[in-house]
Amino acid sequence: MVEAMSNPEDIHPRPIVSVDLAIFALTQDGLEVLLTKRGAEPFVGSWALPGGWIHVDEDRDLETAAQRVLTDKTGVATPYFEQVGVFGNTTRDPRGWSLSVTYMALITQNAVIPTQGGNVTDVAWHSISDEATMASLAFDHTAILKAAVTRLRNKVEYTTLPVHLLPEAFTLSELQTVYERLLGRVLDKSAFRKRMAEVDFIEPLAGKMRRGSNRPAQLYQLKQARSTAFFDRTI
Template sequence: MDDWLKDSDEVKPSWITVDLAIFTVRADQLMVLLVERGLEPFLGRSALPGGYVQKDETLREGALRELWEEAGINGRQLHLEQLGAYGDPDRDPRGRVVTIAYLALGPDLPVPVGGTDAARAFWTPVAELTEVAEGLAFDHAVILADALEEIRRKFEYTAVATAFCGESFTLSELRKVYEAIWGQRLDPSNFRRKVLSTSGFVQSTGEQRLPPTGRPAALYRRGSTWLLSPPLLRGVG
């Protein structure tokens, strides 16, 4: 037996939770899903949706269940991936709780409906989060900051931006997604050239969309490539 176990009076249990940083683009704005906690601890405070993992489910299953129970959103329709583990001893006043954070992305997601221990669920523009983030429950401000940087980084090197688009989209719609996530304007001509010169990034559907005004716009779908070469770097173009 390890010496530290011999010397300790007891082995305190730890619990596992999942938390979700869920993003969508609505009206050309990057939005994050928050819930208002309906129970202690942090009653009435804003938080990322999440909760305890049940003993008979995987981490991913727990994340999908919590998303459905707390916000009424079907996570199986989203891009969902693990962001990281957060386990500082004092992150939860109820005891030693380690959370596995997930990153979820989807196109123009619906108005959420709060449930279980969430009094309500709501979309908040990321651009307005400076004050809200400081008041988030637990260590969710840290998780949210990490999630945002992970998205922005992935936009440079992967095709994950297409997760914010529908099955078909115009290059203008894709550019607006990049602008919303990076918080900067991009030159339309340069963006178009870079996207179309990146092999496998997007694929033409052969169809067009007729806008209310102007010329018809070509429609594209996500291509076969995940890693972009060359990458689309922030601050360039």
């Protein structure tokens, strides 16, 4: 049967396809993204989103390919993951008609062990407010990263996405701080807690508390790992 089919390659040349990742973490300095310095042409020496080709023998599907890239670059195995979109045109890669399938991943920065790949001389975190670096990324990665950041910022308003920037166990105050830093404004404590209670996506870790030099705070965890819930109003 396969032999009887017209093979699209006979008629149409195929575009180049890469899988690229915008890996975000939150630090003291704000939202940061993991970039790799390109070790080969094109754009040798420029910072770029970490990415790779699809290994048609090895990768079962796009998520597997993205997961492979992530694990290669960060050593992180199970982060939050979501497709940002596909970016494709004739000019973004000088080698020809190309396509970037972009995912964004949210991780806890201290979980990362940066490693080095073959085509890459360096891997480093960069603040997304570092305008000079953000404006000079390889390929069209400046525009792609901008789309990913916009998506992330929008989702902060009406989803529980920011929880994935925290470690597995966290307090409500820590979660509120993450929202406040991403939104750039302070939130009311009681309103924040009401929203979180409404969507019922976290549960207290019985007896586990964050202890400091003041009242201990209840630790919580996600009811469903890697899940995201939607508020029915903005936060």
